[in-house]
Amino acid sequence: MADWQRTFTCGALRHDQVGQTVTLNGWVNSRRAYNQQIFVDLRDRHGVTQVVFEADPAVSTALFETAESVGREWCLSVQGEVRRRLPGKENPDLATGAVEVVARHIEVLNRCPTPPFEVTEFPGEELAGEDVRLQYRYLDLRRPSLQKSLLLRNRLNQTIRSFLDERSFVEVETPLLGRSTPEGARDYLVPSRVHPGAWYALPQSPQLYKQLLMVAGFDRYYQIARCLRDEDLRADRQPEFTQLDIEMSFVDQDDILKMIEELAVVVFRACLGIELPTPFHRLGYDEAMLRYGSDKPDLRYGLEIVDVTDWAGNSGFKVFQEAVASGQVVRAINAKQAAGRFSNTELKPGGKLSEVVTRAGGKGLAWLKVEEGKYSGGIEKFFNAGAVDALGACLGAVPGDLLLLVADVPDRAAELLGGLRVHLAAQLGLVPADNHLFRPLWVVDFPSFMRDSEEGRWVANHHPFTAPRVEDIPRLESDTAQVKARAYDLVINGYECGGGSIRIHDPVVQERLFAVLGMPTEQAHEKFGFLLDALKMGAPPHGGIALGIDRWAMILSGTSNIRDVIAFPKNQRARDLMTGAPAPVDLRQLKELGL
RNA sequence: GGGGAUGUAGCUCAAUUGGUUAGAGCGCCGCCCUGUCACGGCGGAGGUUACGGGUUCGAGUCCCGCCAUCCUCGCCA
Numbered sequence: 001m002a003d004w005q006r007t008f009t010c011g012a013l014r015h016d017q018v019g020q021t022v023t024l025n026g027w028v029n030s031r032r033a034y035n036q037q038i039f040v041d042l043r044d045r046h047g048v049t050q051v052v053f054e055a056d057p058a059v060s061t062a063l064f065e066t067a068e069s070v071g072r073e074w075c076l077s078v079q080g081e082v083r084r085r086l087p088g089k090e091n092p093d094l095a096t097g098a099v100e101v102v103a104r105h106i107e108v109l110n111r112c113p114t115p116p117f118e119v120t121e122f123p124g125e126e127l128a129g130e131d132v133r134l135q136y137r138y139l140d141l142r143r144p145s146l147q148k149s150l151l152l153r154n155r156l157n158q159t160i161r162s163f164l165d166e167r168s169f170v171e172v173e174t175p176l177l178g179r180s181t182p183e184g185a186r187d188y189l190v191p192s193r194v195h196p197g198a199w200y201a202l203p204q205s206p207q208l209y210k211q212l213l214m215v216a217g218f219d220r221y222y223q224i225a226r227c228l229r230d231e232d233l234r235a236d237r238q239p240e241f242t243q244l245d246i247e248m249s250f251v252d253q254d255d256i257l258k259m260i261e262e263l264a265v266v267v268f269r270a271c272l273g274i275e276l277p278t279p280f281h282r283l284g285y286d287e288a289m290l291r292y293g294s295d296k297p298d299l300r301y302g303l304e305i306v307d308v309t310d311w312a313g314n315s316g317f318k319v320f321q322e323a324v325a326s327g328q329v330v331r332a333i334n335a336k337q338a339a340g341r342f343s344n345t346e347l348k349p350g351g352k353l354s355e356v357v358t359r360a361g362g363k364g365l366a367w368l369k370v371e372e373g374k375y376s377g378g379i380e381k382f383f384n385a386g387a388v389d390a391l392g393a394c395l396g397a398v399p400g401d402l403l404l405l406v407a408d409v410p411d412r413a414a415e416l417l418g419g420l421r422v423h424l425a426a427q428l429g430l431v432p433a434d435n436h437l438f439r440p441l442w443v444v445d446f447p448s449f450m451r452d453s454e455e456g457r458w459v460a461n462h463h464p465f466t467a468p469r470v471e472d473i474p475r476l477e478s479d480t481a482q483v484k485a486r487a488y489d490l491v492i493n494g495y496e497c498g499g500g501s502i503r504i505h506d507p508v509v510q511e512r513l514f515a516v517l518g519m520p521t522e523q524a525h526e527k528f529g530f531l532l533d534a535l536k537m538g539a540p541p542h543g544g545i546a547l548g549i550d551r552w553a554m555i556l557s558g559t560s561n562i563r564d565v566i567a568f569p570k571n572q573r574a575r576d577l578m579t580g581a582p583a584p585v586d587l588r589q590l591k592e593l594g595l
Numbered sequence: 596g597g598g599g600a601u602g603u604a605g606c607u608c609a610a611u612u613g614g615u616u617a618g619a620g621c622g623c624c625g626c627c628c629u630g631u632c633a634c635g636g637c638g639g640a641g642g643u644u645a646c647g648g649g650u651u652c653g654a655g656u657c658c659c660g661c662c663a664u665c666c667u668c669g670c671c672a
Binding site: 039085097130207231235461 | 598599602605622629630631632633634664667670672
């Protein structure tokens with residue numbers, strides 16, 4: 001062992017080591033210098049230890065001079081004696097705060113220029129802009145909070161691996177270079193040098209491979225797999241992300257939901273020490289859209305949506321009555337005790353809250369403030385006598401409540417109120433940023449198909465390999481809109497954290513489904529022939545799920561920024577600000593590829 | 596592609612209606628300090644107000660363009 005190599009980490013020293021000579025390696029977290037004495041806080045990922053340099057000519061003047069010269073983020077090796085701190089000088093904020101190391105030798109392993117931002121974290125400090133931090137990501141990653149996020153993600157991965165290993169799942173790796181298949185997200189493409197003009201596609205998910213592994217008899221498969229989709233980014237979306245991909249044979253929906261619930265319990269226990277109650281709440285897609293206006297509702301707060309169409313049709317309010325007569329619905333949210341939180345200016349047309357609805361494509365927001373014995377707002381004067389009281393009763397209104405109403409076609413009304421619900425919760429502070437409240441639920445009974453908004457054809461809601469409910473198979477073609485899928489999404493606190501389905505294992509049903517999607521038989525065989533062939537060759541019933549590891553890591557570490565849980569993320573324009581990728585390449589490379 | 600927000604010192608932010616030499620805290624440099632731990636005290640350096648035009652006697656501030664960053668809609672089977 002070289003004499004500079006550490007004997008302890010910076011988080012390890014306690015009373016037990018007092019009197020020992022130790023060597024620490026780490027980075028200068030901070031330095032407090034006096035004429036005759038210098039304190040250096042040395043940091044590594046395990047913690048911080050205070051090192052004392054004393055101006056004692058008997059020891060070494062060079063030692064003190066070196067200590068005087070070091071700056072923040074220099075990488076040091078310090079050898080010295082562990083000493084109990086002077087009485088009353090312990091630092092209770094440090095795990096190592098009972099002791100300090102009196103330096104005997106120092107070796108500068110590497111210097112560091114003044115960093116572009118401060119790595120040391122102080123309570124309540126403002127972080128530097130994210131673009132600077134991403135440019136120097138290796139420095140940003142020295143920050144304890146980012147280290148904590150990545151360590152938590154590591155705990156998540158390790159917990160998953162041992163959980164699945166104990167249940168005899170087999171981890172199998174599948175190709176990154178695959179074939180582009182129709183539908184789904186935009187592919188990242190890789191040109192083939194050997195086959196000019198032909199392209200690989202990077203996987204959007206290992207979907208087809210895992211089904212083929214079931215045909216191969218692997219029974220219980222998993223993979224912590226990188227997935228790539230060339231779509232626009234969001235705070236919770238990166239172009240490359242990680243899925244825990246799982247597939248099982250000879251199972252039905254309940255087997256999968258139950259096992260994932262067990263996994264979630266184990267993960268939350270291992271990562272946060274929290275016991276999640278099971279079974280998770282289950283909500284049909286239709287009910288989720290009706291009550292929450294979303295297929296990924298956040299159940300940490302109320303603000304449920306109530307359909308008041310029947311009431312609105314007889315309310316006397318012409319706008320509502322005409323809307324109902326034309327087939328629209330009227331739905332409402334009672335924002336409990338929120339009347340005082342929004343001014344009439346914010347509520348009126350053009351106001352901030354009203355604009356939440358109009359900007360999302362709604363015609364407007366109707367509102368009533370509930371007061372003692374009366375109602376105020378823009379619309380109360382239009383109603384029949386007693387109509388407002390009937391509405392209030394319907395919504396359980398009490399003085400201080402704010403009633404918000406929207407009229408529109410059912411789908412848009414759901415969407416508008418769903419958006420309004422999320423906005424209200426944020427504005428009213430119903431979602432404390434840093435609490436440990438988790439409300440997982442399963443959304444089930446999705447429609448199998450949706451109309452494509454541009455072309456009007458049917459598209460698969462989940463993906464084209466999702467099995468319809470057994471009782472719906474006869475009416476695949478005749479009653480397409482009503483067909484429900486054996487698909488399920490796991491939602492936690494408003495994030496879609498996973499989704500899966502029972503797959504079609506009957507090649508005939510699979511071909512019928514392709515036909516419903518408007519894919520001619522020849523095309524289906526050209527694109528998915530390998531799957532259809534495989535299904536014919538003794539494919540077992542199977543199904544599975546994919547969990548978004550990045551989103552799980554976000555939820556566990558309490559961040560709403562996916563970049564906080566990825567070591568080297570891309571920015572919102574899909575650029576890596578550290579490496580500069582994507583970047584131009586040599587002309588010679590392009591020529592080799594025939595481009 | 597659409598909507599919104601932001602861009603001033605290395606970092607975080609100020610700068611009143613368009614008006615003097617663009618300020619503060621942190622960091623950095625120098626000096627002082629033997630118990631600090633967000634050390635303290637004194638002093639100092641540091642600015643193409645993202646960039647390019649325009650209006651004006653005068654622009655950080657107003658207008659147009661453009662770039663960058665973030666949030667969002669579309670998109671993400």
